[in-house]
Amino acid sequence: MTETLGFCQEMRPESCGFILFGATGDLAGRKIVPALFGLCEKKIAPKNFYIVLAARTPLDRAALESRLRASLTKAGFFPSRESFRAFLERVEYIQADYDSEDFYRNLLKRLGALDALSGVKKKRLFYLATPPAAFEPIAGRLKSCGLLFDPGDRSRWSRIIIEKPYGSSLENAASLDDGLKAAAAEAQVYRIDHFTGKETVQNVMALRSANSVFDATWNNRFIDHVQLTIFEELGLEGRANFFERMGLARDMMSHILQLAAITAMDLPATFSDTDFKAEKKRFFESVRPLDREAAAKQSVRAQYESYRDEPGVAPDSAAETFLAFKFQVDNDRWRGVPFYVRAGKKTGLKSTRIDLVYKKPGRGIFRSIDIGYPNVFSFSIQPEEKVTFSLISKHPGPKLCFVPRTMALDYRAEGQEAAGYPTDYERLLIEAMSGDQTLFLSSFEIRFLWEFLSPLLEAWREAPEANPLHPYPAGSPGPAAAEELIKKDGRAWA
Numbered sequence: 191m192t193e194t195l196g197f198c199q200e201m202r203p204e205s206c207g208f209i210l211f212g213a214t215g216d217l218a219g220r221k222i223v224p225a226l227f228g229l230c231e232k233k234i235a236p237k238n239f240y241i242v243l244a245a246r247t248p249l250d251r252a253a254l255e256s257r258l259r260a261s262l263t264k265a266g267f268f269p270s271r272e273s274f275r276a277f278l279e280r281v282e283y284i285q286a287d288y289d290s291e292d293f294y295r296n297l298l299k300r301l302g303a304l305d306a307l308s309g310v311k312k313k314r315l316f317y318l319a320t321p322p323a324a325f326e327p328i329a330g331r332l333k334s335c336g337l338l339f340d341p342g343d344r345s346r347w348s349r350i351i352i353e354k355p356y357g358s359s360l361e362n363a364a365s366l367d368d369g370l371k372a373a374a375a376e377a378q379v380y381r382i383d384h385f386t387g388k389e390t391v392q393n394v395m396a397l398r399s400a401n402s403v404f405d406a407t408w409n410n411r412f413i414d415h416v417q418l419t420i421f422e423e424l425g426l427e428g429r430a431n432f433f434e435r436m437g438l439a440r441d442m443m444s445h446i447l448q449l450a451a452i453t454a455m456d457l458p459a460t461f462s463d464t465d466f467k468a469e470k471k472r473f474f475e476s477v478r479p480l481d482r483e484a485a486a487k488q489s490v491r492a493q494y495e496s497y498r499d500e501p502g503v504a505p506d507s508a509a510e511t512f513l514a515f516k517f518q519v520d521n522d523r524w525r526g527v528p529f530y531v532r533a534g535k536k537t538g539l540k541s542t543r544i545d546l547v548y549k550k551p552g553r554g555i556f557r558s559i560d561i562g563y564p565n566v567f568s569f570s571i572q573p574e575e576k577v578t579f580s581l582i583s584k585h586p587g588p589k590l591c592f593v594p595r596t597m598a599l600d601y602r603a604e605g606q607e608a609a610g611y612p613t614d615y616e617r618l619l620i621e622a623m624s625g626d627q628t629l630f631l632s633s634f635e636i637r638f639l640w641e642f643l644s645p646l647l648e649a650w651r652e653a654p655e656a657n658p659l660h661p662y663p664a665g666s667p668g669p670a671a672a673e674e675l676i677k678k679d680g681r682a683w684a
């Protein structure tokens with residue numbers, strides 16, 4: 191195992207109870223239950239820890255256990271009888287009636303009893319894995335029934351976790367947020383975008399902070415442009431209902447903006463959540479808004495050709511399954527450096543990556559010969575977890591010839607270290623149990639997201655002739671118009 195250097199900050203999750211509402215749903219089954227199991231299995235969960243699963247569907251113990259087993263198997267866990275048993279001992283199911291105060295009063299009593307049994311001191315995490323429309327009523331009742339403590343009280347705590355998408359428009363996102371804030375303080379609300387929990391995303395910050403060679407060149411003197419790519423090989427995966435309402439831009443913009451911020455924000459003075467969020471906020475405040483004119487010139491929306499044949503999709507659907515756009519950041523570090531973004535479904539490959547493309551050599555023998563961009567710093571976030579730096583090197587041999595080469599750091603190759611590291615959801619749950627909001631989105635970020643996205647959506651909706659919905663073949667990296675978006679600036683997609 192490689193020795194770590196000096197700074198080693200480890201989250202210590204506090205003993206607590208975890209209450210999962212909407213426990214019969216897709217998110218709960220695919221992500222949250224496996225993450226809870228993973229934390230127990232990897233011995234990262236707090237020692238004193240219990241889990242209450244709640245949903246409206248009646249479930250007896252046998253049905254609950256077989257659901258849990260199925261969730262874990264689907265997520266790739268094949269626990270031994272002992273470890274599954276040990277997990278089950280921490281779990282109980284409560285049938286929910288979210289409209290009834292009795293449900294919350296009984297829950298309050300039950301949590302008190304479980305606290306006593308498990309050695310937990312009134313510390314509770316409520317995960318709302320229900321449709322967003324239920325967030326406000328549930329949070330309100332948690333508050334009115336005494337399940338949300340005063341955030342200033344240091345001896346006990348209660349936190350609420352919710353997951354994007356946060357609303358479907360500026361107005362309803364604001365109203366959703368106001369509803370939550372009426373019940374819970376900002377310090378009690380943990381808004382997840384699971385991209386921030388990814389190991390490779392965090393490594394972007396780590397590399398910049400620790401290696402001055404990178405941060406010193408992380409600016410408009412050296413970087414020509416930045417590219418962000420979020421490509422999915424798959425299409426709708428049975429989520430037509432959701433996707434028809436939302437489209438790709440609403441679904442993906444949070445991921446896009448989080449990747450942009452983590453790549454381009456100034457380094458915070460410390461890794462405390464307060465400093466981190468302040469720097470991230472400063473970055474977002476420097477992003478130039480896309481007005482209607484910019485939307486027409488700098489954005490491309492598209493739909494894959496067989497999309498309308500998918501079950502549940504309207505024959506005249508205008509939902510975009512692909513988006514490309516360019517934006518600028520008006521601060522001293524990035525002024526003049528364009529950020530190009532591509533995100534789409536059915537693009538032929540699954541790939542999330544960040545590419546920082548360095549300027550071409552301005553002096554020496556290559557000044558007058560076009561060798562493209564010799565230096566690209568690339569972060570592959572998923573499915574590969576890799577950092578590469580491309581450069582030009584001398585070809586071995588008697589002549590002075592040059593060849594492109596790549597230096598690579600493969601996370602998976604660091605097998606021993608990587609084996610026990612938490613998945614994105616596991617990490618986010620630990621951070622919430624530790625009371626650290628660094629990786630979670632603030633109320634400001636939700637508002638910014640919608641202020642940034644809304645003019646784009648409005649331009650697409652109200653001026654379709656200037657912003658046509660381009661077709662692209664399923665399995666291709668988007669329409670020709672997306673190629674043109676970057677080509678007209680004399681550049682190409684990485």
Ligand SMILES: NC(=O)c1ccc[n+]([C@@H]2O[C@H](COP(=O)([O-])OP(=O)(O)OC[C@H]3O[C@@H](n4cnc5c(N)ncnc54)[C@H](OP(=O)(O)O)[C@@H]3O)[C@@H](O)[C@H]2O)c1
Pocket residue numbers: 211212213214215216217218244245246247288318319320321322323324353354355
């Ligand atoms: N699925 C994903 O991959 C994913 C990804 C990102 C974000 N999210 C977000 O995570 C949350 C859960 O998503 P999901 O896909 O799991 O949703 P879902 O399957 O549609 O719903 C989750 C559960 O909520 C309960 N429910 C349904 N309608 C309800 C209502 N009106 N009031 C209270 N409970 C209700 C249902 O359980 P009972 O009927 O048994 O109570 C259902 O099993 C949503 O906010 C979603 O936007 C999901």
